[in-house]
Amino acid sequence: MRPTIVIADDHPLMLKGLTEFLSDKNFDIVAQAKNGKEAMTLIRAHKPDIAILDIQMPIQSGLDVASICKHEGIETKLIILTFEKHESTFKLAQKLGVYGYILKEFALLELETCIHSALNGKTHFPDELKKSLEVEQVPEKIELLTPTEKIVVSSIGKNKTAKEIADELNISVRTVEKHKSHIRTKLNLDSSYGALIGFAKEFKDFLK
Structure with missing residues (x-):
């Protein structure tokens, strides 16, 4: 069976591009969402193997969805897509149990690898991310x-x-x-x- 995926992003072009890219890679895109609330509804309904979430979405953010999934014990493995480079946000995502945290500028380079890592129960945080993080020093x-x-x-x-x-x-x-x-x-x-x-x-x- 092909791995099932829900994708959530409030930017139509990003959503379309990710769907086409992953479909070409033989993943089964079962549903798409334009905000966090829709994403949460679809995750509960479809129970996909993977959910790919934009970190900044209307109504509920990608991290809000991650928090709800963790609280409800949902087994879908979550991957965050973001432009956010603050260390504190990355650490929060890790705390919430996400399997991947990918900067959008590297999404097409890293996403397939990240999905396969998540399917095997392993996290994937690219080297480009670690180099780009803005480390917040204690005043x-x-x-x-x-x-x-x-x-x-x-x-x-x-x-x-x-x-x-x-x-x-x-x-x-x-x-x-x-x-x-x-x-x-x-x-x-x-x-x-x-x-x-x-x-x-x-x-x-x-x-x-």
Whole structure:
């Protein structure tokens, strides 16, 4: 039997090109979708071997679909197509269990290999991708904070009160306030609560 595939991309030319390319390679394209919601419906209905998903689609993104599939235990193996070169996005895709993450400019060069790898239960992340990823460096200011101070800042970014933070860390409210003072000094922030919460929200991805 030919491997069954669902393709989802909101760009008609990309969708058409991928369908023709894979059909010529003897894959069975069972359905096409123009947004993530349609893709999810088709994956549930057809249970294809492979789903090829554009990362940026209306209603639900490719990663939204991956998250739902993981939550529902769907066995379809997912391959992400993207122009997205941020390391954090790639790592999220890996965490969600995708079998491939391919930059669109290399799609026709890498897609067939990626599909066969996925069918054999192996992931495929091309060398071109790893070279292209924009590695997001931890800001130097955050490196100045102790692990406890990072937790305090992260909690502030989640709008938690000093008492809530104190309870979570099993320390006194007074100690939390001392941590806040030290943090402001290290980060060269003014004494307003808004300055601290603004920093916490801006750099939340580095405070996990």
